[in-house]
Amino acid sequence: MNETIVTTENLTKRYGEHTAVDEVSLTVRRGEVYGFLGPNGAGKTTTLRMLLGLIRPTSGTATILRHTPGEPAAKRRAGALIEDPGFFPYLSGRDNLRVMTRYLALSDSAADAALDRVDLTGRGGDPFRTYSLGMKQRLGVAAALLGNPDLLVLDEPTNGLDPAGMADMRELLVELAGHGQTVLLSSHLLGEVQDICDRVGVISDGRLITESTVAEIRGMSSLYIRAEPVDVALAVAMRIAGDDAVHLLDGDALRLDVGAGATPGITRALVDAGADVHEVRTSERSLEEVFFEITATGDAANSTASTARSHER
Template sequence: MPDSGDDIVIRTSGLTKRYGPETGVFDLDLLIRRGEVYGFLGPNGAGKSTTMRMLVGLIRPTSGTATVLGYPAGTRRSLRGVGALIESPALYPHLSGRDNLRILAGYASVAAARVEKALEEVGMTAKADVAFRAYSLGMKQRIAVGAALLKDPALFILDEPTNGLDPEGVASMRDLINGLRRSNRTVLLSSHQLTEVEHLCDRVGVIRRGRLVADGTVAELRRGIGEGGVSVTVDSPERAAALVRELPAVRSATVIDGELRVAVDPSEAAAVNRLLVVNGLEVSELRRQVLSLEDVFFDLVEDQRPTGPEPVEVVNR
C-alpha cells in the first residue's frame, strides 16, 4: 500500500543497516517533502551512501522501514519515479556517452528523444560520441547525471554529483538542481561542497557514524549550536581578548589572523565595544560574525556525541 502522506516523498522510520557486528546506519528517521532540495551531509563513511542504497533497493535494511514516493523503498513502483546517481558512475567503458544513455533508455522504456534532452541538460551534447572510458571524471559524472534524468523522474537521489567537476561544472550543476526545484521535483543531495549545499538546499540533515545528529534549515542548525558572535578589529587584539574574557556573557575570545573573534550573543556587541574603549583600546571595526554551514557541520561531526551505544563507522559500504 502507498504511504498516505501525499506530500511526503521519502519517509524512513528506525532505518538500520548492520554488517555483522558493525553498524552502517542506526535508527534513522527522515522525512523529505515534495519539491524540496534536501542536503544529506556527513564525513566519509558516516552512512550517506548506505542510506541512499537502501532507498533504491541496492541493499536491504536490517530493521526499520523506508517508503519512496509512497511505496516501499526498492520496489518497482517506487523506482518508476526515481533517478539516482550513487557513488561512482559505472557505465560501459567502450561505448560513447550517447550510446550508454540509449541503452539505459531502452531498459527503462524511455523515448529516444529523452537521450538528447538529457545530454543537453548536462552539457554533454558536444562530447556525446566520445567513449565513456576517455572522459574525465567530471564528464563521467555529467553522463551519469544525464542517466538519472532519462525517466524525467519526480525524485532525484544524487550522491556527490559535483565530484570531479571544475567550477564551471559545479555552477552548471547548481543551475540544473535549481531547475528541478522550480519544476516541483524533489532532490536528495549528498555533497562535500558545503557552500553549494548552503545556497541550494531547503533543509539539511547531518549524519555522523550512522546516526542523524541534526535536521532542519541552515538557519535552524545555526541556532542549534549558538550564534556566531562578533569579530573585532582592534589595535591590541591580545590585550583585547584578555579583557573581554572577563565579561560574563562571553564564551570565548581568540585572536585569528590579527582579528579578535568573540563567541558571544551579538546583542552584547555594544558591551564588548564599550569595555575595549574604556580601557583605552582603539576599535576600528566591529561586526556580527555569521556562522556558515561549514562551521555548523564541523561543530556537529566533531563535537557532538550521540547518546547510547556508539555504532562502528563503516567505510565504502
C-alpha cells in the same frame, strides 16, 4: 505543509557485528534540495542504497514517493546516481542513454535532452571509455534525469567536475527543485551544500545527529567589535546584549552573539559612551565549521555510549 517524498523510521543496516546505519529517521519534502552529510564511512551511501531498494535494511522502515523502496512504482518516479556510474565502455554517451530510454519506454530525443541539460551534447558521440571522471559523472546525472523523475538521489554529484562544472551542476539542481522536483544528495563539499540546500541531515558513525534547515544549523550570526577603552565597550555590550551573549576575546576584541540587525544600535551606544570604535563586523559560522563541531561532538557521545555499554557487559 509540503508533501513528504522520503521518510525513514529507525532505519538500520548491520553487517555482522558492524552497524553501518543505526536507527536513522529522516524526512525529505517535495521541491527541496536536501543535503545528506557525514564523514567518510558514516553510512551515507548505505542509507541511499536502502532508499532505492538496492539493499534491504536489517530493521526499520523507509517510504519513497509513498511506496516501499524497490517497488516498480517508486523506481519509475526516481532517478539515481550512486557511487561510480556504470555504462557500456564501447558505446557513446548518447547510445548509452538510448539503451536506457528504450528500457524506460522513452523516445531517443529524451537522451539528447538529458545530454543537453548536463552540457555533454558536444561529446555525446564519443565512446564512454574516453570520458574523463567529470564527464562520466555528468553522464550519470543525465541518466538519472531521464523520464523527468519526481525524486533525484545523487551520491556526490559534483565529483570530478572542474569549478565551472560544479557551478553548472549547482545551478541545475536548484532549477530542478524550483520546478517541483526533489533532490536528495550526499556531498563532502560543504560550501556547495550551504549554497544550494534547503535542509540538511548530518550522519556520523551511522547515527543521524541532526536534521534542520541550513540557516538553523548555522545558528545566529556574531558581532565582532574592537573599541577602546575596553571596559567601556564591555559595559555597553553587556547592557544591550546581556551578560551571556558577550565574550571578551584576546586583545581588545569583543564577540557578541546577536544578529546583524543589532549593529547600528550597539555602534551608536558605544560612540555615545565615549568609546573609540575601531572595527565592527558581523560573522556567520559556515556550515563547515558547524559540521566539524557537531560530528566531533557526536563521535564523542557515541564513543562514551559504546564505552558505557562495554562496562555494562
